[in-house]
Structures are given as structure tokens and as C-alpha cells.
Amino acid sequence: xxxxxxxxxxxxxxxxxxxxxxxxxxxxxxxxxxxxxxxxxxxxxxxxxxxxxxxxxxxxxxxxxxxxxxxxxxxxxxxxxxxxxxxxxxxxxxxxxxxxxxxxxxxxxxxxxxxxxxxxxxxxxxxxxxxxxxxxxxxxxxxxxxxxxxxxxxxxxxxxxxxxxxxxxxxxxxxxxxxxxxxxxxxxxxxxxxxxxxxxxxxxxxxxxxxxxxxxxxxxxxxxxxxxxxxxxxxxxxxxxxxxxxxxxxxxxxxxxxxxxxxxxxxxxxxxxxxxxxxxxxxxxxxxxxxxxxxxxxxxxxxxxxxxxxxxxxxxxxxxxxxxxxxxxxxxxxxxxxxxxxxxxxxx
Amino acid sequence: xxxxxxxxxxxxxxxxxxxxxxxxxxxxxxxxxxxxxxxxxxxxxxxxxxxxxxxxxxxxxxxxxxxxxxxxxxxxxxxxxxxxxxxxxxxxxxxxxxxxxxxxxxxxxxxxxxxxxxxxxxxxxxxxxxxxxxxxxxxxxxxxxxxxxxxxxxxxxxxxxxxxxxxxxxxxxxxxxxxxxxxxxxxxxxxxxxxxxxxxxxxxxxxxxxxxxxxxxxxxxxxxxxxxxxxxxxxxxxxxxxxxxxxxxxxxxxxxxxxxxxxxxxxxxxxxxxxxxxxxxxxxxxxxxxxxxxxxxxxxxxxxxxxxxxxxxxxxxxxxxxxxxxxxxxxxxxxxxxxxxxxxxxxx
DNA sequence: TTGTAAGCGTTATCAT
DNA sequence: ATGATAACGCTTACAA
Numbered sequence: 001x002x003x004x005x006x007x008x009x010x011x012x013x014x015x016x017x018x019x020x021x022x023x024x025x026x027x028x029x030x031x032x033x034x035x036x037x038x039x040x041x042x043x044x045x046x047x048x049x050x051x052x053x054x055x056x057x058x059x060x061x062x063x064x065x066x067x068x069x070x071x072x073x074x075x076x077x078x079x080x081x082x083x084x085x086x087x088x089x090x091x092x093x094x095x096x097x098x099x100x101x102x103x104x105x106x107x108x109x110x111x112x113x114x115x116x117x118x119x120x121x122x123x124x125x126x127x128x129x130x131x132x133x134x135x136x137x138x139x140x141x142x143x144x145x146x147x148x149x150x151x152x153x154x155x156x157x158x159x160x161x162x163x164x165x166x167x168x169x170x171x172x173x174x175x176x177x178x179x180x181x182x183x184x185x186x187x188x189x190x191x192x193x194x195x196x197x198x199x200x201x202x203x204x205x206x207x208x209x210x211x212x213x214x215x216x217x218x219x220x221x222x223x224x225x226x227x228x229x230x231x232x233x234x235x236x237x238x239x240x241x242x243x244x245x246x247x248x249x250x251x252x253x254x255x256x257x258x259x260x261x262x263x264x265x266x267x268x269x270x271x272x273x274x275x276x277x278x279x280x281x282x283x284x285x286x287x288x289x290x291x292x293x294x295x296x297x298x299x300x301x302x303x304x305x306x307x308x309x310x311x312x313x314x315x316x317x318x319x320x321x322x323x324x325x326x327x328x329x330x331x332x333x334x335x336x337x338x339x340x341x342x343x344x345x346x347x348x
Numbered sequence: 349x350x351x352x353x354x355x356x357x358x359x360x361x362x363x364x365x366x367x368x369x370x371x372x373x374x375x376x377x378x379x380x381x382x383x384x385x386x387x388x389x390x391x392x393x394x395x396x397x398x399x400x401x402x403x404x405x406x407x408x409x410x411x412x413x414x415x416x417x418x419x420x421x422x423x424x425x426x427x428x429x430x431x432x433x434x435x436x437x438x439x440x441x442x443x444x445x446x447x448x449x450x451x452x453x454x455x456x457x458x459x460x461x462x463x464x465x466x467x468x469x470x471x472x473x474x475x476x477x478x479x480x481x482x483x484x485x486x487x488x489x490x491x492x493x494x495x496x497x498x499x500x501x502x503x504x505x506x507x508x509x510x511x512x513x514x515x516x517x518x519x520x521x522x523x524x525x526x527x528x529x530x531x532x533x534x535x536x537x538x539x540x541x542x543x544x545x546x547x548x549x550x551x552x553x554x555x556x557x558x559x560x561x562x563x564x565x566x567x568x569x570x571x572x573x574x575x576x577x578x579x580x581x582x583x584x585x586x587x588x589x590x591x592x593x594x595x596x597x598x599x600x601x602x603x604x605x606x607x608x609x610x611x612x613x614x615x616x617x618x619x620x621x622x623x624x625x626x627x628x629x630x631x632x633x634x635x636x637x638x639x640x641x642x643x644x645x646x647x648x649x650x651x652x653x654x655x656x657x658x659x660x661x662x663x664x665x666x667x668x669x670x671x672x673x674x675x676x677x678x679x680x681x682x683x684x685x686x687x688x689x690x691x692x693x694x695x696x
Numbered sequence: 697t698t699g700t701a702a703g704c705g706t707t708a709t710c711a712t
Numbered sequence: 713a714t715g716a717t718a719a720c721g722c723t724t725a726c727a728a
Contacts, residue, residue, distance in 0.1 A: 001498065003704090003705055003706085004705065004706065005705075005706095013714075013715085014714065014715040014716070015705090015706080015707090015715090015716095016707080016708080016709095016714070016715060016716080016717095017713085017714060017715075019706070019707060019708085020707095020714090023707080025708095027713060027714085028713070028714085029713055029714085032713080032714085044496075046470060046473050046474045047474055047705085047706080048402075048474065048476060048704090048705050048706070049474045049475050049476070049706090050398055050401050050402045050407065050475070050476050050704090050705080050706090051402050051704070051705030051706040051707090051720090052705075052706050052707075053398045053706090053720095054396075054398045054399050054402050054704090054705080054706070054707095054719095054720050054721065054722085055705080055706045055707045055708085055719075055720050056706085056707065056708095056720085057720075059398065061441075064442070069423050069426055069427045069430065070423050070424055070427050074423065075417050075418050075422065075423045076418055078417055078442075078444070079416075079417045079418050079444060079446065079449075082417065082442070082443075082444035082446065083444075083446060083449075086444075086446075091441060091471070091475065092441065092442045092443075093409075093439060093440065093441060093442075094412070094426075094430070094440045094441075094442040095430070095439075095440075096426070096427060096430035096431075096434075098427065098430065098431060098434075101427075101431075122394060123439070125394050126394045126395055126396065126397045127397050127398070127439065128396060128397065128398050148392075150349065233638065260638055264640075285634070286633070286634055286635060287634060287635040287638055290581065290608060290635055292612075351720090351721055351722085352721065352722065353721075353722095361698075361699085362698065362699045362700075363699090363700095363721090363722080363723090364698075364699060364700080364701095364723080364724080365697085365698060365699075367722070367723060367724085368698090368723095368724095371723080373724095375697065375698090376697070376698085377697055377698085380697080380698085395721085395722080396720090396721055396722070397722095398720090398721080398722090399704090399720070399721035399722040399723090400721080400722055400723075401704095401722090402703095402704050402705065402706085402720090402721080402722075403703080403704050403721080403722050403723045403724085404704085404722085404723065405704070
């Protein structure tokens with residue numbers, strides 16, 4: 001690989017001239033420019049960005065720390081990050097923590113992984129990335145980022161307890177609200193909920209959205225209509241009976257898996273989803289559209305979360321003002337209306 | 349951020365000494381070492397790898413070019429890459445081409461994206477990556493990598509026509525063979541096939557595996573028992589009748605989606621999968637385990653493909669011998685035996 | 697055991 | 713319009 005020096009020598013010009021041409025600084029004669037460009041082409045010269053970065057003290061690169069690439073939300077989030085970064089010509093250094101593979105489901109219960117994160121941040125820092133995006137595998141409080149971190153950092157799909165580290169999260173509240181409003185608009189008034197785990201942020205905010213929709217619809221909130229699952233299909237199956245016994249005409253499941261479980265049980269009960277009873281899910285997982293009937297659900301704005309996170313990083317890099325309360329950006333969900341909600345006649 | 353010079357000054361030693369300590373070169377007095385380490389800690393010094401890389405002319409980084417992150421195979425492949433790279437301490441520069449988003453399904457029909465790939469390779473080269481892994485979204489011939497590429501390159505999940513660019517692919521043949529052998533071992537002898545698109549490499553090799561299994565089982569190969577779908581669920585649905593009319597007792601679908609479609613049609617026909625008829629899929633997509641009954645299928649060795657690809661790159665980097673015919677590495681599939689295959693009594 | 701200084705491939709300042 | 717040269721932060725002979 002030739003260097004700028006060799007190009008200069010081959011052209012009988014100085015390195016400064018070659019550099020000026022490469023960076024379009026102007027003040028260069030037309031024919032020298034032509035000649036140099038030709039030689040560069042001929043010798044297949046590629047500038048060495050490492051040297052350039054050392055000199056200019058910027059790398060146009062950001063570090064992306066993914067808790068676990070293989071968790072369903074991550075690829076879309078990273079896709080959003082890459083889309084924006086491509087636009088503004090930033091390179092991505094990817095680190096995949098593989099937390100689920102290493103620590104199973106419980107990694108965030110202990111703090112062993114804090115030191116791993118810390119180490120990876122150091123590495124990224126030494127590589128002179130200009131910013132870091134930390135992508136959580138599940139939306140929750142992320143407190144592994146040292147406050148002493150000297151470069152802009154944002155958390156995607158997770159909250160922080162520090163306003164100086166912005167975060168980008170799902171606007172779960174209105175998503176749930178919209179789904180339940182949809183149910184109500186189809187005449188349902190006895191709407192059961194199969195919630196997720198009680199300590200999950202998703203569960204709490206989706207429940208709030210449910211309550212708001214009831215309130216707007218002038219429907220009494222009956223806590224007995226809310227049962228808690230654990231996000232797994234089986235728990236959807238198991239909790240369905242309770243709701244049916246209470247006379248629910250519709251079931252709002254807080255994820256698609258539990259909705260699938262409800263489908264299973266409803267089928268056994270001889271109840272046809274979308275005809276005798278309504279079911280809605282959340283997340284718009286791939287299987288949602290393959291259920292019979294296809295499941296009405298709420299799509300997570302994963303791609304947009306990544307996109308926004310990189311927008312925020314770039315604003316931070318340019319020292320531009322941020323306009324988000326407490327540094328939290330909420331991104332709206334998109335509904336997927338399919339065939340799992342039946343219309344109920346008035347007075348029924 | 350302090351530099352090595354500032355550390356040296358603060359310690360009243362030379363930069364060489366600090367450097368030697370950092371790189372554990374030895375020949376350093378115990379107490380100077382202690383002192384320097386303490387100051388490094390205190391001043392929170394992080395070595396600048398950009399400068400280091402410039403000097404040492406290696407970056408311990410490889411470029412990963414993904415055709416499209418959001419295609420189902422990619423996250424696992426990249427996960428495999430990151431696992432190995434973490435072990436050998438290589439950093440990943442990620443490029444997401446977003447081919448599907450940009451060109452829909454037909455990008456590989458035209459060559460517009462060749463110039464994009466070429467540009468990205470140049471960028472990566474200028475960043476001084478030591479090798480490149482190109483990750484295809486679907487297994488096919490990848491011919492977008494210039495033969496003039498000056499650094500080791502391997503294609504994951506795709507073939508190349510150049511032996512100097514190794515590739516790592518799925519061993520589809522034995523996967524299909526094993527699946528059909530499984531069917532035969534359960535007593536099935538009239539095994540229909542819903543194949544994928546005719547021009548797909550997957551279709552061709554999986555068909556070959558099917559034929560081999562028949563041969564080993566002393567079963568006549570009836571080309572009429574093979575119908576072609578287009579990988580979509582609908583085409584599984586539509587092709588089922590043909591096979592049933594021909595008296596198939598088992599259907600080998602070349603992916604899980606088409607198997608799902610077959611389930612749908614069989615259900616309409618009043619045939620119970622796993623009792624009256626056997627169905628197997630391929631790929632082990634997420635929905636396979638949620639089908640009723642859970643679908644027996646063949647899992648793709650995605651993670652291992654990525655892992656192997658980076659192993660190969662690292663071997664290449666170390667100029668070690670490669671031991672693969674034509675530079676093609678085949679990775680075996682893993683079967684997921686579930687509930688969709690019934691046992692047939694002899695003579696039935 | 698420690699220090700001096702050259703040099704990696706660029707950019708940028710200042711002359712010419 | 714072009715060139716000489718210092719500097720970016722580090723490693724590495726080589727000298728002391």
C-alpha cells in the first residue's frame with residue numbers, strides 16, 4: 001500500500017499538495033491536480049485514516065455496546081443506528097456483550113457484568129470513539145455507565161438515572177392505551193389483562209395505558225380483571241380461564257407470546273378468537289401474523305429507537321441543545337390491526 | 349485525556365519507561381513501575397490506540413460487512429463472529445449494507461450494490477482493518493469482492509468463485525438427508541417434498557439430500573413427489589393437495605414457513621399432523637416450536653458459521669494453512685425433533 | 697535500569 | 713500555487 005509520500009514523489013510534488021488535493025482544500029493548479037489524481041488512481045492509493053485520525057483528533061466513529069445481539073429487539077435497533085450513522089458518515093465499532101449467553105436470564109440481577117461493561121468502555125475509549133450507544137436487551141434501568149465517562153453516551157431501549165446520559169425508550173403507555181381504545185371502539189367493555197411480570201417497567205406502563213383507556217371510555221377499572229403472567233406462552237394459556245370466568249369479552253395480553261397461549265386455551269374452550277372473543281398482543285413478533293386468526297398487536301418502534309439514539313449522539317457531539325425532558329426520549333409504537341378483534345353489538 | 353508524555357513528566361521518567369511498563373516489556377525497576385502505575389491510575393490515563401496502531405501497523409480489527417442486519421440469519425452469524433473475536437481480542441467494525449431495505453428482495457439481481465460494496469471495502473481498508481468478513485443474507489454466489497483485495501477476506505453464508513476467498517456455508521445436504529432418514533425410520537416411504545424456489549442453492553442441495561436418503565432406504569425416487577414453492581407460507585398451503593393426492597404420508601417442506609402453510613391446509617383437510625400425516629420443516633425459525641403440534645425441523649448452524657468465519661480470518665492473518673477443499677467450509681445442521689412426525693406401522 | 701530520538705502517515709502552518 | 717516542516721501519541725532501537 002503506497003503512502004502519501006510515495007504519491008508525492010511519483011508526482012514530483014510535495015505531500016502537502018497531495019493532501020490538499022485529497023481534502024479539496026483548493027489553491028491547487030488544475031493540471032497538477034489532474035496529474036496527482038491520476039497517479040492516485042493508478043497506484044491504487046488509499047489514505048490511511050489511522051494516521052489522519054491521529055493528526056486531526058477525530059475518528060468519526062462511535063462505539064455500540066449491545067447487551068446481546070441475538071435478543072429479538074437488538075437487530076432492528078442496531079439497524080436504525082447504522083442507517084443514521086451511514087447518513088452522517090460515522091463508523092460503528094460493535095461490541096456484543098453476549099450477556100444472555102454468558103449469564104442466562106438473570107444477568108441484570110447481579111453486578112458481575114458491570115466490570116465487563118467498564119472494560120469494554122475503556123477499550124472503546126482507547127480506540128478514540130467519539131460517542132457510545134449502549135443498547136439494552138430489555139427496557140429497564142441501566143446503571144452500569146460510569147458518570148465519569150468523558151464522551152457523549154446514550155442508552156437505547158433502557159433508562160438511566162442520570163440526566164446527562166440521555167435514553168431513548170418505547171412510549172408504552174400510549175401504545176397500550178391505543179390498543180385498549182381499539183377494543184373499546186369495537187364495543188368491548190369487559191376487557192381482561194394478562195400482564196407481564198409485575199416488576200417490569202413494560203408491565204407497569206402498559207397497565208397505566210390500559211387504565212387511561214378505560215377512564216376515557218367511562219369504564220370502571222376492575223383490578224380483578226388483571227392477572228400476571230411471566231411473558232411466556234404458557235402463562236398466557238394458564239391465565240386465560242380466570243379472565244373468561246370473570247366474563248371478559250376481550251383479553252389484552254402484554255406480549256404476543258402470552259396472546260398465543262391465550263389462543264391455545266381459547267381454542268380448547270371452543271371459543272373462536274376474532275368471533276366469540278377478542279385477543280390483542282404486544283410487540284408484533286414474527287409469529288403474530290401467523291397465528292390463526294392473525295393477531296392484532298402493537299409494534300415496537302425498534303428501528304426508530306436506534307435511529308433516534310444516534311441522532312442524539314450526533315447532536316451531543318456537535319454540542320447542540322437537546323430537547324427532551326429529563327433526557328428521556330419516548331418513541332411511539334405502531335399498531336398492527338389484524339383479525340383477532342370481533343365487534344360487539346351494543347347492549348350485548 | 350492525559351498522554352503518555354504527561355504521565356512521564358508527572359513521574360519524572362521518560363516516555364519509553366512508561367511505554368515499557370504499559371506493554372510489560374520488563375527491565376523496569378520495581379519501584380518506578382509501582383509509581384508509574386499509581387500515577388496512571390490517578391490520572392485515569394488511557395493509551396491512545398490510534399497512535400499505537402499507527403506506529404505498530406496493526407489494528408487488531410476486522411471489518412464485518414452485513415448485507416442486512418435485520419434478516420433472520422444475520423444476528424446469530426454476527427454473534428458467532430463476536431464470540432470468537434472477543435476470545436482473540438479483535439475489534440469489529442460493522443457495516444450494515446441494508447440491502448433489503450434499499451433494494452427490496454431483488455438486490456442481487458442487479459449489480460447496483462456492487463459499487464456500494466466496493467466503496468465500503470475501501471473505507472474499511474483506509475481504516476486499516478486487517479481482514480474482512482462479508483455476511484450474506486441468503487446463501488448464494490457472492491461475486492462482489494474484488495480479487496485485488498489486499499487483505500484476507502472470507503464470505504459467511506455464501507459461496508465465492510475464487511478459492512483465495514474462503515467461504516463458510518451450511519451443510520444442507522446432510523441436513524436434508526438426516527431429516528428424510530428420520531421420516532423413513534418412522535416407517536414413511538411415500539415422502540412428498542415442497543421445495544423452495546428452483547434456482548436456489550438451498551433447494552438444490554436439500555433435494556439432493558432427500559434423494560440420498562431415499563436411495564439409502566431403498567426407496568424409488570419419484571420426481572412427481574416434488575413440487576416447488578417460493579418459500580412463503582402460502583405456497584406451502586397451495587402445494588399440499590398435490591402431494592396428498594399422490595398418497596404422501598409425509599411432507600418434507602424446505603422451510604418452516606411452507607411447513608406452516610402445509611399445517612394450515614392439512615387442518616382444513618381434517619388431517620392431524622403428527623398423527624395422520626407427518627410434516628417436517630427446515631431452518632428452525634422461532635415459530636416452528638409454536639406450531640401445533642410443534643414442528644420437527646432442522647436448525648441452521650448460524651452461530652457456528654460466524655464463529656468459523658472468524659477462525660478462518662484469524663488463521664489467514666497468521667498465515668496459517670487452511671484445510672478446506674476449494675476453500676469452502678461446510679457446517680453441519682442440528683435437528684430439532686418435536687411432535688410433527690407420526691410412526692407408521694410396517695405394511696401400512 | 698533509564699533516557700534520547702527517530703519515525704509511523706497524515707494535516708496544518710508558514711514560507712516561498 | 714507549491715513546498716518544508718512540525719506535530720499528533722505512541723513504540724522501539726540504541727545509547728547512556
